[in-house]
Every structure is written in structure tokens, then in C-alpha cells.
Amino acid sequence: MGMDRDEAESVAVREYGSGLTTGGGADRISAGFLHTVHPDTGNDVVFVPGEALPDWAVAVQTEQVAARMRPRAATEQQEAAKGRKSIKSAEAGAPS
Incomplete structure (x- = not known):
């Protein structure tokens, strides 16, 4: 049957200083699996699609x-500037 309003408010977890909002826009929602490293702890973190x-x-x-x-x-121009060349670019220019 579910909870009534008073019970739901009593068990709700409030957000304090976490940097998360419920109405922050689409850019604040994970678009896919986001694998990264937490900047403070250095731990690997994975956000799932739709997560704030x-x-x-x-x-x-x-x-x-x-x-x-x-x-x-x-990207290829940047690599060429570093003295590297992509294999596909080299193959494309090779005589048949």
C-alpha cells in the first residue's frame, strides 16, 4: 500500500553539501556508465546511467x-605535430 506522507518525510534522506541537486539539469545526470577516480580519495568510482x-x-x-x-x-593533426602518424593515414597514401 505504501507510506503515508508523514512516514515518508520521516525516513527521507536530506541532501546537505553533497553538490547534488534534484533540478540541476540534464548535464548533472550520468548519460551512461561513467568510470572515473574520486579527486579527494583516489578511489575508482562508477556512476550508472541516470545517476545524479x-x-x-x-x-x-x-x-x-x-x-x-x-x-x-x-586529432590526427595533433599526433602529426608530435611526430606520430596514424596507420590508416599511412595506408591511404600508399601506392597500390
Whole structure:
């Protein structure tokens, strides 16, 4: 049957200073499995899809999304500038 309102309020866990909000927007929700390291403890952390993210995890997710969105050509140019070349680029230019 469920709990009545008074009982639900008495067992509710309040959020204090955790950096999480219930209305923070879509960027504060894990878009997939987010594997990262906690910046304070160094422990491996995994957030599941739909889980609310603290500020530091939002930054990690944003960087990962940005990395996936970067054009492949820009990545190859960066590697070439470091003296590296992708194998596919070398094969594409090879004579048949």
C-alpha cells in the first residue's frame, strides 16, 4: 500500500553539501556508465546511467563528451605535430 506522507518525510534522506541537486539539469545526470577516480580519495568510482553527478563528475563527463565530439582530423593533426602518424593515414597514401 505504501507510506503515508508523514512516514515518508520521516525516513527521507536530506541532501546537505553533497553538490547534488534534484533540478540541476540534464548535464548533472550520468548519460551512461561513467568510470572515473574520486579527486579527494583516489578511489575508482562508477556512476550508472541516470545517476545524479557531483560537480567534479560533471566536469569529467563534460570532458569525455567533448573528446568524443572532436573531429578525427584535428586529432590526427595533433599526433602529426608530435611526430606520430596514424596507420590508416599511412595506408591511404600508399601506392597500390
